[in-house]
Amino acid sequence: MIQTIAAIATPAAAGGISVIRISGEDAFLVADRVFRARNGKLLLGRNGYTATYGDIYFHNEKIDEAIATVFNAPHSYTGENVVELSCHGGLYLTQEVLRAVLENGARMAEPGEFTKRAFLNGKINLSQAESVMELISAQGKEALRAANAQLSGALSKQISSVKEELLKLAAHLSAWVDYPEEEIPEVDEDEILSSTGNALMKLEHLLSQFDTGKLIREGIDTVIVGKPNVGKSTLMNLLSRCERSIVTDIAGTTRDIVEETVRLGDLILRVSDTAGIRETTDTVEQIGISLAKQRMEQAALVLAVFDGSTKWSSEDEMILSAGEQTSVAVINKSDLPIITDAERIAQVFEHVVVLSANDPSSLNVLEREIRLALNLSGVDPFAPMLLNERQRICTQRAASSLKQVICEVKNGMTFDAVTVLIEDAIDALMEITGEKVTDAVVDSVFSNFCVGK
Ligand code: GDP
DSSP states (O other): OOOOEEEEOSOSSOEEEEEEEEESTTHHHHHHHHEEETTOOOSTTOOTTEEEEEEEEETTEEEEEEEEEEEOTTSSSSSSOEEEEEEEEOHHHHHHHHHHHHHTTOEEOOTTHHHHHHHHTTSSOHHHHHHHHHHHHOOSHHHHHHHHHHHTTHHHHHHHHHHHHHHHHHHHHHHHHHOTTSOOOOOOHHHHHHHHHHHHHHHHHHHHTHHHHHHHHHOEEEEEEOSTTSSHHHHHHHHHTSOOSOOOSSTTOOOSOEEEEEEETTEEEEEEEOOOOOOOOOHHHHHHHHHHHHHHHHOSEEEEEEETTSOOOHHHHHHGGGGGSSEEEEEEOTTSOOOSOHHHHHHHOSOEEEOOTTOTTHHHHHHHHHHHHTTOTTOOTTSOOOOSHHHHHHHHHHHHHHHHHHHHHHTTOOHHHHHHHHHHHHHHHHHHHTSSOOHHHHHHHHHTSOTTO
């Protein structure tokens, strides 16, 4: 039996309003036991999408005033009967309302169970359910756009079109192999190669965009390096617009790594400001420097900062190794006369900006250069995009089956063996959308959700 479930759908914090969501066949019955409408009518039998003013009772005591919003199956988020009780946003109060609901016939929802029911009831497919999570965790405009595009079905449509093409081919091949006596037109190798090649191209394009999509969604793992006093902390503060790092003009003041997620225009940067890299005998500082070097190697982007107002030094020379990675050289202190060796920097770094970390307008210049360095300029956030490792692995599996098809057809493999490979690819694609997926996979997808979603 599918039970009626309930959870607090709003964050566990005091606020203006909190919402307790109840979903399942008995949602109205449960709600009617705790909610008394001021007009004396029951919620059961009300039209969907209507709101009713009333009071919440727990053990016969009124505990709050609330609005009950009613959704009739299948026209709700979960596809089931749903009541949402909007009460005052007190932390204890909200928990009491939930307790009242749970004592009156609902059970506590598991993490992601509302969205899981939406999936099981065919309201959304699995990749769309995953984009709900992306939508909630989006931290920047492009991440939000990408999540919305996938929720609207950009990825599902692309996957379905590839799947349809392969299904047509597999059906033709099976018919031809299984009913040789029928007058089924012969399948020629060119047809297999062209259909498979076309499908493979679309999948490979999705795979090639995965890392870029990840940068947009999860933020760019960025590290700021440079010798002491070039303005790394000032740049970090400009990015985060607060005094997080300690800015002083005594060399070697930033010894630990300061990490912060900042928004640069439409991009999200997860920035670490590191100890200045230089030769030193101070052991604590040496630890900081070796940490900085390690972080630099792991980062997706290095911002290598140079002080434009001082002469080139052997310490600057040490920073040039950053040029081997995806990086932008920042020649800082452009408000002062530039006397550093800008040519030397330009020889090593493909991307160089001259700016002042004291000037907020520098942020635009920096964003533009970072986009160029990471090839983000041409990225369309509305395009189909793989959102997570699960989707990537399935796509990879489908692509490698198709590669094998192409290889085997060229080697003269029998068509029934080729059909098996095409069917493997179709299965992998159906796992992305959840059309063919094990309970274990479904459970693991939804276990990453928060309670109440
Ligand atoms: P860090 O050691 O690399 O983190 O350098 P800091 O951010 O602590 O900066 C060192 C000094 O340079 C401080 O006195 C800053 O105020 C100064 N500074 C940083 N950026 C600029 C800039 O764009 N122009 C000028 N004139 N001074 C700056």
